[in-house]
Amino acid sequence: MLYREAGQFKTSYQADQAAFPIFQDQLAVWAILAVAFIGVPLVGNDFFLNSIMIPFLIFALASVGLNILTGYAGQLSLGTGAFMGVGAYACYKLTTIFPDVNIVIMIVASGFFSAGIGMIFGLPSLRIKGFYLVVTTLAAQFFLEWCFIRIAWLYNYNPSGAIEVPQREAFGVILTGASATPVTRYLLVLSIVVVMTWIAFNIIRGRIGRSWMMIRDMDIAAELMGVKPLNAKLSAFAVSSFYCGVAGAMMVFFWLGAAEVESFDVNHSFLILFMVILGGLGSIKGAFMGAAFIWILPILIRAAPGWIGIEVQAATVEHLNFMLIGGLIIFFLIIEPHGLARLWSIGKQKLRVWPFPY
Amino acid sequence: MNVHSQAAAAQSDDGIALGADLLHVDNISLSFGGVKAIQDVSFDIRKGEIRAIIGPNGAGKTSMLNVINGFYHPQEGIISFKGRERRRMRPYEAAAQGIARTFQNVALFTGMTTLENIMAGRSLKMHRNFFWQMLYRGPALNEEMEHRRVVEEIIDFLEIEAIRKTPVGQLPYGLQKRVELGRALAMEPTLLLLDEPMAGMNLEEKEDMSRYVLDVNSQLGTTIALIEHDMGVVMDLADRVMVLDYGKKIADGTPDEVQANQAVIDAYLGVPH
Numbered sequence: 001m002l003y004r005e006a007g008q009f010k011t012s013y014q015a016d017q018a019a020f021p022i023f024q025d026q027l028a029v030w031a032i033l034a035v036a037f038i039g040v041p042l043v044g045n046d047f048f049l050n051s052i053m054i055p056f057l058i059f060a061l062a063s064v065g066l067n068i069l070t071g072y073a074g075q076l077s078l079g080t081g082a083f084m085g086v087g088a089y090a091c092y093k094l095t096t097i098f099p100d101v102n103i104v105i106m107i108v109a110s111g112f113f114s115a116g117i118g119m120i121f122g123l124p125s126l127r128i129k130g131f132y133l134v135v136t137t138l139a140a141q142f143f144l145e146w147c148f149i150r151i152a153w154l155y156n157y158n159p160s161g162a163i164e165v166p167q168r169e170a171f172g173v174i175l176t177g178a179s180a181t182p183v184t185r186y187l188l189v190l191s192i193v194v195v196m197t198w199i200a201f202n203i204i205r206g207r208i209g210r211s212w213m214m215i216r217d218m219d220i221a222a223e224l225m226g227v228k229p230l231n232a233k234l235s236a237f238a239v240s241s242f243y244c245g246v247a248g249a250m251m252v253f254f255w256l257g258a259a260e261v262e263s264f265d266v267n268h269s270f271l272i273l274f275m276v277i278l279g280g281l282g283s284i285k286g287a288f289m290g291a292a293f294i295w296i297l298p299i300l301i302r303a304a305p306g307w308i309g310i311e312v313q314a315a316t317v318e319h320l321n322f323m324l325i326g327g328l329i330i331f332f333l334i335i336e337p338h339g340l341a342r343l344w345s346i347g348k349q350k351l352r353v354w355p356f357p358y
Numbered sequence: 359m360n361v362h363s364q365a366a367a368a369q370s371d372d373g374i375a376l377g378a379d380l381l382h383v384d385n386i387s388l389s390f391g392g393v394k395a396i397q398d399v400s401f402d403i404r405k406g407e408i409r410a411i412i413g414p415n416g417a418g419k420t421s422m423l424n425v426i427n428g429f430y431h432p433q434e435g436i437i438s439f440k441g442r443e444r445r446r447m448r449p450y451e452a453a454a455q456g457i458a459r460t461f462q463n464v465a466l467f468t469g470m471t472t473l474e475n476i477m478a479g480r481s482l483k484m485h486r487n488f489f490w491q492m493l494y495r496g497p498a499l500n501e502e503m504e505h506r507r508v509v510e511e512i513i514d515f516l517e518i519e520a521i522r523k524t525p526v527g528q529l530p531y532g533l534q535k536r537v538e539l540g541r542a543l544a545m546e547p548t549l550l551l552l553d554e555p556m557a558g559m560n561l562e563e564k565e566d567m568s569r570y571v572l573d574v575n576s577q578l579g580t581t582i583a584l585i586e587h588d589m590g591v592v593m594d595l596a597d598r599v600m601v602l603d604y605g606k607k608i609a610d611g612t613p614d615e616v617q618a619n620q621a622v623i624d625a626y627l628g629v630p631h
């Protein structure tokens with residue numbers, strides 16, 4: 001009875017087109033933001049911030065990026081890991097060449113590098129579709145991985161082949177490096193993710209997002225409505241890669257602290273793809289749900305037996321985790337391609353009419 | 359000239375008087391490998407009229423529409439629209455010049471709602487840049503609302519208010535055809551191409567659709583080219599009828615003339631050539 005839209009008449013198209021037309025939803029969004037910005041830093045310990053929240057947010061942002069390309073524009077990609085890598089290496093080069101520029105600016109700037117690379121590898125999408133496009137993005141993945149190893153300039157000729165995050169400060173606060181506190185890094189990641197998610201939301205409900213969905217659903221009709229496939233596809237590749245690049249840069253600078261090519265391998269491409277599929281293709285909310293599910297579930301599986309006093313071998317936990325995620329992906333692909341996000345909205349619809357069945 | 363004023367020029371009144379030639383198709387031939395889909399066909403469409411294209415299955419009707427809006431590039435022949443000649447053009451260029459269409463097998467954006475589908479028809483008229491799109495504020499929001507108003511008028515006109523927020527993939531066939539008409543109307547075309555808009559409809563739906571077609575033609579002044587198998591509908595709606603058979607034009611004239619034409623009767627009765 002609490003979750004109703006009754007009495008909430010939309011008086012303008014603007015109100016109708018708002019991101020969250022139902023008042024209770026707006027309230028929920030503000031509540032989540034308040035908890036995330038105030039509650040979590042207050043009560044969260046270092047483990048919670050470092051191992052759960054920061055990676056969750058970063059992977060959620062990468063999922064938003066891949067969802068733009070795959071869920072909204074309909075172009076499947078297995079190059080996500082590499083595009084994240086482009087952002088990370090770009091950020092590393094930028095901040096070592098210009099150490100005095102604020103690191104947050106460099107993180108955002110590195111997104112433009114992966115956007116550019118993403119556009120180049122998006123060019124084949126103008127000619128080929130589906131399976132063959134997947135193969136070219138896979139080729140991009142391996143080619144970029146090769147670059148991350150062979151072009152020593154990218155990691156400043158470090159003998160270990162890794163990029164190590166230097167300490168960067170702004171306004172007297174240490175933002176990156178070993179001395180940066182988890183709370184600082186968490187708040188930075190959260191702020192960037194919130195702003196970029198809001199922007200993604202805006203793009204998607206406007207002209208450009210529509211042009212992506214038009215190309216996805218019926219490319220010949222889209223062309224007839226005046227949408228140029230070149231513009232729509234390349235802009236989707238660019239925006240998507242921008243998001244992945246920023247996520248990759250944050251992954252190294254605010255989470256891992258150091259990284260080499262393994263952090264951007266094809267397993268990460270699959271990880272993000274699974275988050276998108278599980279959360280729901282074509283849903284920003286789903287990207288967050290999928291990231292939460294896939295990142296947090298294994299941690300729970302690892303911890304849960306301990307709570308009830310059972311000893312389970314680490315290897316068993318890993319197997320259990322693989323089987324669960326694999327089974328769920330198959331379930332969602334077959335039963336509910338719109339993922340957790342759709343289950344969520346079905347649940348909400350039920351709540352709206354509760355206690356009546358219809 | 360920048361993109362804006364070009365678009366405006368394409369949309370603005372083209373100075374073609376009612377009843378004068380809007381579209382000219384001269385000696386078009388189109389073949390796919392060995393299949394001759396269109397053979398040396400010439401015809402015209404006059405501004406303000408409803409022009410029907412009829413013919414048995416496989417006669418080349420859909421192919422002709424595909425040639426007009428740039429999906430197919432004929433091997434021979436010239437098309438001139440609004441007095442401008444062209445041999446080759448992309449579908450989005452045809453769209454920019456004011457040609458819209460619906461498809462024989464509905465080609466809606468199935469993952470999008472009715473509202474979004476019709477908004478999609480406004481794509482060419484929306485210009486706010488990426489920066490404003492990112493914010494969804496100021497000029498971008500104003501533009502969005504301005505076009506939303508036009509789209510709501512179309513929704514009212516086609517009486518599809520109730521399915522505004524329904525993903526079109528879930529709609530029954532008759533309604534999908536109606537939404538597709540709405541999407542084409544949203545482009546405010548000079549020339550509207552309708553490929554069997556009433557196929558698969560029951561009598562009541564056909565009557566509704568006929569009424570919409572007539573209203574679009576008379577109230578908005580849109581020139582319409584219509585492919586339709588139902589002779590009754592064609593006779594009621596069309597000002598002039600062209601008949602295709604095996605890729606060739608076999609008759610052209612008023613509905614009465616065409617109906618009385620022996621070649622047409624033979625084609626429809628399947629008299630061997």
Ligand SMILES: Nc1ncnc2c1ncn2[C@@H]1O[C@H](COP(=O)(O)OP(=O)(O)OP(=O)(O)O)[C@@H](O)[C@H]1O
Pocket residue numbers: 390393394395413414415416417418419420421422462
């Ligand atoms: N893309 C294509 N590739 C190969 N052949 C084609 C293609 N499009 C059309 N054709 C052929 O061209 C001929 C004319 O087809 P078209 O679709 O124009 O007929 P139509 O008059 O619209 O028929 P219908 O009433 O069945 O819709 C047919 O023989 C068809 O097989």
Ligand SMILES: [Mg+2]
Pocket residue numbers: 419420421462553
């Ligand atoms: Mg046809």
